[in-house]
Every structure is written in structure tokens, then in C-alpha cells.
Amino acid sequence: MRLLKYLLPGVMLLGFVAQAQSPTYGVGRAPTAAEIEAWDIAIAPTGEELPDGSGTADLGAQLFLEKGCAGCHGTNGTNGIAPRLVKNDVGEVDNAWRYGRVLPIRSPYATTVWDYINRGMPLGAEGSLLADEVYSLTAYLLYLNDVITDDQLVLDQNSLPKIQMPNRDNWAQVPDWFPGQPRLEGYPY
């Protein structure tokens, strides 16, 4: 056990420098490729986990009704019991934050919209949408928010991450975190 004690601080000092490490305990097993693929649902802003498939806003408009989205979010995405999906009508603004807390306009990345529809919708049947359907519904919400203007634009694993959301560079990163650091430099509280 002594070896382990010294190993950990060493790893931390090196800043997790890559050195192929061999397991110490030999507990657990390697997952299969199929097991990884089935659970690998968090989508990076760069889109690397996005699956094959494609969709358009035109198709999404139909799915929005068929899949029951409109039942909770309202037929316009503005008038339901569930959260609003269309930016508030505040006219042309130079800061997209003024459109309100609406995922498909506020999020810096379109991947977050795809990810959340895929993992969390529709309520009670989460995970039931096919990849094509998620692409189309994402396209439709981006279309409703004027992020894209062509309802025939094809979104897929290549084009979706390239969508330029208005807040792409307009948000505050969380600070780098290290043990024992204050919350905010210069803030005594």
C-alpha cells in the first residue's frame, strides 16, 4: 500500500501526464463496444458522439405535433404548461440573453439542444426518439428561434456542431478549479 500512497500525489503533480497505466487492483472488466455505444449519450460541443442520421426543420414541424411536444409546450412552443421553447418577443437585440431562458436560443451550442431532446424528451418516453427525429426536432426549434432560416437545411453529425448559436462566445466559463482555492480571486466572501 505504501506504493499507492506515493503514486497518487505523483500523478497529480504531473498534471495527469499520459503514461499508459496498468491496473493496480484488477477489479472490474472492460466494457464491450456495444455497451459503450448504448450509454455514450452526452454530446460534446464538437459533436463527436453524434450518431448517424439527419433531419430538417420541415420534418421537425410535423414531429413536434406527432410526438406530443405540442401537448405540453403548446402548438407554437410558447403557450404550454412546459417551458417555453421560443425566444421572447423583444425585437432585435444585440445581446441574445435578452431573449430569455429558452434552451434553443440561449445555449451556446446546438449540441446541447440535441443532447437534451435525446436524453430527456418526451416526458415519460425519454430515449424513445430515433436519431433522425432528434435531428429534425432540433432543426425545428432552431428554426423557430431564427437561428437557422432554411427549413430544408439538413442537420447531421457534421453540420449540427457548426451551427453558430448567438451566445457561442457570450457566456462565462467556470473558473479553473484547484483544491483549497477561494471561490473568486479578490472576493473576501
Next chain:
Amino acid sequence: MGPKKQNRREFLKQGAAIASGAAVGAASQSASAQLPGPEGFLQGRDDIVAYGQRSRFIESKRIPHGGRHSPDTFGLDFHIATPLQDQHGVITPSSLFYMGTTRGSYIPDIDPEKHRLMIHGLVDNPLVFTMEELKRLPSVTRMHFVECAGNRSNRRHTTVQETHGMTSNAEWTGVLLSTLLKEAGVKEGADWIVAEGVEEVKGASSIPMTKAMDDTLLAYSMNGEPVRPQQGFPLRMLAPGFEGIFNVKWLRRIKVVDQYYMTYNDYGHLTQDPATAALGYQIGPKSVIVHPSGGQTLPGAGYYQVSGLAWSGGGKVARVEVTTDGGETWFDAEIRGEPQAMAHTLFAFEWEWDGSPCELQSRCIDEIGQVQPSRAEVAEFWNQPADQPPRVRGQDNSIQPWRIESDGSIHNAIA
């Protein structure tokens, strides 16, 4: 025959004369002359022998928090606050532990034999563990609080359950995430992890590798029993001192990644203001007086032990101060027990109330020197206009004032 015996004979004769009709009266007369005993005696029952229950006289309970009922009409649980006012130690009973979920959630009904944790992504050896395998690995047992970002006192709140009930503290046992990450072999450039649960929305949060490798714990035990379903059974993550949503419940997957993933949970923290982002991450130094607190009544002037809880996401509690005159004079409170990092810490202060109106407050100073601020101090720091109500940026760690009136009633005195 002495007078005593004479009296006794009189009593017995009298008692016989009024035998049946006055039996209840006789009993109550006898009881009023001595201190009360139990209401009765409970026969043993197989179910209570097997699994204990609290006294029928104790009705302490959690309440929905923040205006949305739990369960809601769909049966989703969202935010539920713990009854701090009924607690005297530092451990929150698991049955009363505060609760929060992503979006509102059903509680997954998980067979621990079938539960798996997967670690993959930028690692040399992706791994899947059963619960039994996780329990074979070296474990740690630590006290840690968890606190919701929405634990924010406001003027409408009357009790400490409403102002501060979205934090709780438990003893957790599990395996350090660093143990598992080392077993998997973290590759270069792996600066983040994404931790994900199995609930229907699969709540996922991005966490920096520095935190994952420092003290992040995957707990399977809580207060001496398996972690309860509302708290993430059979496995939950604890990112000690980070806001509640980072403490992923029903944990099934850790993906080691090279970037901040902007998951839906991360999106919930999104802000334009760098200060707000920083202050909504690691929880600040914080404390609250629990006894006495809002909604309670002091029976009269005299001695009281003022006590409460202090904590910080920055480490151990170093000191707690108490004022009874609204912040004019501060006294050191006594720390009860040994403070532990990112854990509720009990403090107490001996107080003689003279019966006149006054205001109690406490403030926490943690081991890295952060000081719990008043709302006025926060407003001054950010140069907020005096005519606007102070808004504490990020997670609210401001001082909670309790005003005591001369009739002993206690009220939330937040500005």
C-alpha cells in the same frame, strides 16, 4: 398509630367508598402530584424488531421547497427541504435528507445486483464495475454536506427549513473516484469528466479533473446503511463543497473527456457574468442559527444555548461568530466536535436573554480565510445602488438574521 398511618387508613376507606365511579379522577389526582411517566408500553412487534421506527410523538418532516410541489401531478419529485429546526447534531437523518433532482424526477427503482458503473473515454482501460466489485476496492468514510444552489433565503420565508433547508449532512462511505480513474489510466488532455445518472432524464454534469482526482467520492453507504433511493441508491457521486447538482445520483457512467460538455445541467448554471459563474460553483462559507430560529418562541427571559450549523465548500470551518445585537458586537461561538472538510459543523453560544427585542446572527470563517458576508457587505462590494434590494451573486452564503421580539416570537429579519 401515627398521623401518617391514620391518613392512609382514611384514604383507603374513602377510596373504597368511591370505588368504581371515581377511578379516573383518583388516578389523575395521583398523577398531578408527581412527574409524568410514559403514556404506555409498546409490545414487541416483528416488524419493529427488524427495522426500528421513531416515536409517534415526533412529527418532524420535509416540505416541498421553492413553490413547486413534490410530488407534482406527474409524480415527479423536485426540491424538498429538510427540517433543520428539529435537528440538534450534525448528521441529517437519511429519511429527512434534503432532496433535489434534475428537472423533477421519478426515483429509479434499481436492483443493486444489476447496477453497473462504466468508466470510459480518454482512459487506457475502460472499465465496468458491479456494486460488489466497487465494495472490494479501498474505501474512505467521510462527513460531507450537500447543498442546493437554490438554498437562498428570502423575505417570504418564515422558518429555517424554508431559508436553509436545502442542505444536509451525512457520513458517507465509498471509493474515491481517483482510485477508479487511476485504475482506468487517465490519458493526456483529459481535463474534465462527465458524470451521469440513470434517472429518466439521465442527469449529467461536467466536473473538472482536478476535483475528480482530489476528493470526489462515489458513495454506496450513507449514515451506516446503503444510500437511500432518494439520495441515489445504489451509488452516488459526492463532489464535496460543489453545488448540489454536481453530486450526481444513481451514478452509472463517468466519461473522461477533454472539454467542458455544456450538458443540460451545465446549461442550468449558464451566466454571462464571470463572477456569478465563479460564485455558483464551489460553495462559500456559510452558517445559520438553528436554535432558536424563525417561527419558534422563547418562553421568557433567561438562559438559552444558541446553536447552529456552519459549513464551507472551501474546506473546514475555522471559526464561527455570533452576534445578539444585530451585528454591533461579535463573539466567538464554541465549535462542538472536530470540524471536518466540507461538512456541517455544530457551533454553540451561551446566551442570557434580557427579554428585550434583539437580533441574532452567525457568521462562518473557513480555513482558507473566506468570511461569510452580510447582504449589505455584498451589496457594497459590488457597488449595488442602495435603493435596490441586495442580490447575492452565485450561491447565496449571506448571513441570516433572526429578530426576537419582546414577546419571544422569532422572525426572519432579512433585508
